[in-house]
Amino acid sequence: MSTTTIPEKPVAQAPTIGGNVRGYLERVRGGDMGALPAVFGLVVLCTAFAILRPVFLSSINFANLLTQGAAISVIAMGLVFVLLLGEIDLSAGFTSGVCAAVLAVTLTNNGQPWYIAVVAAIVTGVVIGASLGVLVAKLGIPSFVVTLAAFLAFQGLLLILVNEGTNIAIRDQTIIAIENKNLPPTLGWALYIGCVAIYAAVQIVRSGRRARRGLVADPATVIAFRVGLIAVLGGLAVYALNLERSRNALLVSLKGVPIVVPIVLALLILWTFVLRRTAFGRHVYAVGGNAEAARRAGISVDRIRISAFVICSGMASVGGIIAASQASSVDPNTGGSDVLLFAVGAAVIGGTSLFGGKGRVLDAILGGAVVAVINNGMGLMGYSASVKYIVTGSVLLLAAGVDALSRKRAAASGLR
């Protein structure tokens, strides 16, 4: 029990670099690992694959990694909202498939322009999410059952949409460009500089404002470290992606940041903002932490639940659009087989708790990166699909184990 009496006003401790680091270590030891296992896993996996198969580090493979992981990461970002409430959406994979099929039918069979098809796909996702949410929140059916039923039903719906198993090709250049075209190198750099500058500005302005009001603000060194880290990692990534990736550069030049990367980044920033800076996001955490307390505080718990399912299915539809772009077609397997499990795995591996109340949108990206690296690296090593499935399954189990153990540990140390 930390009832240590300190004479000062009960504001946050004066922040120092040492203090920040110590606080972080204390949290980790206390069982709040956050994204640490995912980052650690990424480093280990990347090092291992880089040593065993040097081609893993090539610029073309890096670009492949990003495009392969994009759809799953986007679906996982949506799943984070549902997981934060302690619920689950098992139908997210086939929701993305159904939305991709709606996109393909609108584009190819009905000949509509791409923007109408995209809107149709996203509206489909939102409607699906709203129905799931109402069934869970208003009727009180466990989300596991509702979404398991939806998982089966959407599989059938997808078959109907693609006429019992045909493959609908997508020829619209805008949709295909999402996964298969790149930004011009200069635009990539401009975007990079813009992002780092805005991030730095936001951090500095916020810290300055808090300091002026006499509140605890992050010290300049910590801000410099954060901005520096983002600048270095982002710079390396943009540099690598701007290298020539084509085998025969004279015939076709292939370089630049894949178009899907800024799309995923924009979604990451949007949902991180919603979760961390708006009352809605705060209420999502509150409902996940203690639904009864949230209800007594006057929060409409049902409304939050339904919104989370709408966001999840809406993001699944975006994931479906990306998957359709990647394959340039939609078939009965789009969003099927391992997509959902990889997406849930991505969120959990990234550090989102299956018990609710803990998690970030960034977790989905980090976890998605782990899943993509395993898939990609094992493929380069020449392992078959069977081994990939077993390894990914083991990693998911490991991540869920870490989550459960850290909860136990946190309970023992009074952190939860």
Next chain:
Amino acid sequence: MSPQPVLEIRGLDKSFGPVQVLHDVAFSAFAGEVTALVGDNGAGKSTLVKCLGGIHSIDAGEYIFDGKPVHVASPREAAELGIEIVYQDLALCDNLDIVQNMFLGREKKSGLVLDEATMEEMAAKTLDGLSVRTVKSIRQLVSSLSGGQRQTVAIAKAVLWNSKVVILDEPTAALGVAQTAQVLELVRRLADNGLSVILISHNLNDVFAVSDRIAALYLGRMAAQVKTADVTHSQVVELITSGRSGELGLKNANGVTA
């Protein structure tokens, strides 16, 4: 002390179906005082408090707040009058920090964005006003707090909104000796700051330590409401267990056997 009670109940009846839980209860709470509500299990303490907080409707009787008759139909209306209840289970979110919990459901915003700076300032001011010095940082997660600290946060949350009456349901029930002392000190300070505090407790030591008045319920009737200074420990025990103690309490004819 103050001539007019902040909150007054007269002739309150409350039944659940055929069971009458409260009979003709009168109760008043004064600003700047701690009024202890005591009674055995099933005496009607919780029901009375829920009637005050607008969770239960009242069947008959007058509810007077600040000298004006009012009708409190929901917890929200009670909160608008300035009545806050801190329940025994505290209703805090473990995964949020102290500031986030204190403002839960009533967040300050500038536009769409949460105004964290203002919330942090207000929370710090409130905790400071209660002379709370036991928390390291107001950005600590509630999960890392001890029982007494949680109770403190729950009370501070109730005080934050310029409330006039704070009702505490067994605030020391789950606490150790040192933490109980801390919370009782806080309860006393609330009253000294001019609030009216209603303290439900089973622990007579606590009651005698902080309260100005004692209201004893016996089988759904108000046995007596007396000044703490005028009664002894054993008299209160008698009031709780048999509804009367010498001159005090219910008259036999008036249905102690109800």
